[in-house]
Amino acid sequence: MHRPRSFSHFGRAAYNLIFPPPWHDLSQRWLYRKTNCVWKLVFLVFLGSCGIYMCMSGTEKQLPQYRAVLPHPMSKAGALCLKNDVPVVKYRYYPQPLTFNRKECKCTPVQRFVVFSMQRTGSGWFEALLNSHPNLSSHGEIFSVEKRRENIKRIKKNLDNLYNLDWISSASKNECTAAVGFKWMFNQGLMEYKGEIATYLKQNHVSVIFLFRRNILGRYVSILANVFDREKKQLNGTHRAHVHSKEEADLLAAYKPIVNLTSLIPYMERIEQIMMDAQLTFNGTRHMILFYEDLMKRPSALKRVQKFLHLPFEELESKHVKIHTLPLSEQVENWKEVSEHLKGTKYESFIY
Incomplete structure (x- = not known):
């Protein structure tokens, strides 16, 4: 990309942050980017852990209510009766x-x-x-x-x-x-x-x-x-x-x-x-x-x-x-x- 021919002092400073001149020490710049990626990864792992914890906590609070309305475990014979009697099931x-x-x-x-x-x-x-x-x-x-x-x-x-x-x-x-x-x-x-x-x-x-x-x-x-x-x-x-x-x-x-x-x-x-x-x-x-x-x-x-x-x-x-x-x-x-x-x-x- 070509640089503009004239810059204000503020504009050039901002531009140099985005496009550092070739004489800057590139090793320092890549070190910064590598460190930034590591922190991003750590932050994402933290967010994911929080989300999983919140979901598990909410599920544990709801489980007793859900279990209360579950039907009793049904035998194969009972399941077969239900399957065969679909047309009249509401009367049983x-x-x-x-x-x-x-x-x-x-x-x-x-x-x-x-x-x-x-x-x-x-x-x-x-x-x-x-x-x-x-x-x-x-x-x-x-x-x-x-x-x-x-x-x-x-x-x-x-x-x-x-x-x-x-x-x-x-x-x-x-x-x-x-x-x-x-x-x-x-x-x-x-x-x-x-x-x-x-x-x-x-x-x-x-x-x-x-x-x-x-x-x-x-x-x-x-x-x-x-x-x-x-x-x-x-x-x-x-x-x-x-x-x-x-x-x-x-x-x-x-x-x-x-x-x-x-x-x-x-x-x-x-x-x-x-x-x-x-x-x-x-x-x-x-x-x-x-x-x-x-x-x-x-x-x-x-x-x-x-x-x-x-x-x-x-x-x-x-x-x-x-x-x-x-x-x-x-x-x-x-x-x-x-x-x-x-x-x-x-x-x-x-x-x-």
Whole structure:
């Protein structure tokens, strides 16, 4: 590069710093540059060490929180289950009970469910069938106890305990449970807090089974007979809603109630309204509708239930003995008046 022909004193000094004249001692200049590079290297190593230390310190502070949300180590079988069940994985979860250890079944996914029903629709028999499955636990009418349903906070707490497998009863299958649920009658706080409960079920991916009885008249006759036995206690001074022998069933079936014609149709209309309201309220949940009559006549109905709950198929059985086996015409004392009263109405089909 050529030097300019004229320089100010300051300009020449600055220029000489950048372009030292050839007569300067070059060895001193290269010594300076070599020393400068060494210091730069030392400075970079220092900065790198500081950065690594800060990163490691920050990671150590975060590790406990991260480990807290890590899932439990999963076996190959559990990983395979997850891999194979991707389409339905949101309806399964892996509980970590506080009251026991799931041991080798800790990677077994659990399906949460609830059976919505009414009294005298075969719900006790249906639940007994479900509990005969080796991997299913259905804990009965947990909200028949008023204290458990006194407010929505208490209801949610009980639901959390049950679905985390911390609800211990005779139905508990403990560590190898693959489906857990219970029966919930519409008159046990369910419709009182229906909005909040519907939200809870959807958020927690709880599957709903509606169990209804098509013939509302048959259900009403069963209620009247059950009320009579509750008062009279025909079986050795005890009341039995369900029986396990033919002799007991025959004794209870001998009673023929008299149906009040004035209140019959309004009663059936009210029951229909409750059923429709429940279906509309919980329509946003994963659900299925099951009828008592189908359970009685179609063995495939139980296969549908097991498929719905993602369970391996089993032949389900119950020790319950059906009480009323005769046609309705032989169960009601004033049947002739009842049949005449319902003819020409939308309930006429129930009398045949």
